[in-house]
Amino acid sequence: MSSNLATKLREGTKKAHTMAENVGFVKCFLKGTVEKNSYRKLVSNLYFVYCAIEEEMENHRQHPILSKIYFPELTRKKSLEQDLFYYYGANWREEVAPSAAATAYVERIKEVSATQPELLIAQSYTRYLGDLSGGQILKKIAQTAMNLSEAGGLAFYEFKDITDEKAFKANYRSALDELPVDEAxxxxxxxxxxxxxxxxxxxxxxxxxxxxxxxxxxxxxxx
Ligand code: 1FH
Structure with a gap:
């Protein structure tokens, strides 16, 4: 049985993806205008978002559906911590706080986890497949624009436990298709x-x- 969920997600979020690419900050980013202070704020917001996604995925690792899409090699919490250390220094934990939008995002992840945990698939898909797809392009842009050496500030884009990102993505998409979910x-x-x-x-x-x-x-x- 195939739910075709991978194709449904790709087709169903196409418009939203195009809209996201057209936000001013993103357009500037793509043109190579990356301001370090904005970028480190993005990294700190992402830290709170990934902590929530990863904590809730972990809480549900025995869940009949979520257990099939549980891939610890995707986790970004540690790499984001490394990047925050790089941008804010050793006291980064005292320096970072989620913005209003990040706070609402985190709240939504927790709400979904408590009330309709199967929707965590959507949260996981949107971030991780995005990171695995556009990530390498964005890494190059950020590196050049902020004059970063290979050594620091870009751990977020490096999936050390995934050797072949393309193959991993294909595998993730077939796992989505195999999930026991009905049409609704x-x-x-x-x-x-x-x-x-x-x-x-x-x-x-x-x-x-x-x-x-x-x-x-x-x-x-x-x-
Ligand atoms: Fe994306 N994305 N993405 N993306 N993306 C692709 C696939 C996905 C960019 C390029 C690509 C975001 C951002 C950007 C997803 C989510 C998000 C693919 C591959 C490319 C080339 C398509 C394929 O395989 O056919 C570029 C460039 C971006 C910057 C402007 C943000 C992060 C979105 C998440 C919030 C998802 C879920 C997929 C997988 C589609 C699928 O189902 O196969 C981006 C926007 C990055 C803003 C930073 C800032």
Whole structure:
């Protein structure tokens, strides 16, 4: 039995993906304008989001559906901690806090986990498949734009326990297809993935505001 969930998710979130790519912060990022302070805020927000996803996936690792899509080699918590150490220093834990959009995102992950845990599939899919897909391009852009050496600040993009990202993605997609979910559940999972894209967009939009402020400050300083 195949639920075709992988294709449903890909097709069903196509529009949301295009919209996310068109947020000002993301467009600037893609053009190579990466301001270090905005970027480290993104990393700290992602830290809280991944802590929530990974904690809840762990809580449900015996769940009949979620156990089939539980891949500890994807976990990003440790790599984000390394990056936060790099950007904020040894006291990073005292320096970072989730933004308003990140807080709402984390709340949603916890709510879903408590009330409809099967929707965590959507949360996991939206972040991890995105990281495995666009990640390597974004890593290169961030590295060049922020003048980073190979050594630091980019651990988030490195999946040390995954040797072949393409093969892993194919495997993840066939695991999605094999999940014992009915049509109605598949539809709810696609809706939740779109909600997750929306929450990511909100985080990027907050950074757009920061970027505009930073450029304004630079212009002011040069007067
Ligand atoms: Fe993406 N993505 N992504 N992506 N993406 C691809 C697949 C997925 C970019 C490129 C690609 C985000 C961002 C960006 C997903 C989620 C998210 C693929 C591969 C490419 C090339 C398509 C394929 O295999 O056919 C670029 C460039 C991005 C920057 C503008 C953000 C992170 C989204 C999540 C919140 C997902 C779920 C997939 C898997 C689709 C599938 O089902 O196969 C991005 C936006 C990054 C903003 C940073 C900032």
């Amino acid at each position: 559940t598949a539809d709810r999972i696609v809706d939740e993935a779109n909600a997750a894209f929306g929450m990511n967009m909100k985080m990027f939009m907050e950074l757009e505001g920061n970027l505009i402020k930073a450029i304004g400050q630079m212009l002011f300083n040069s007067l």
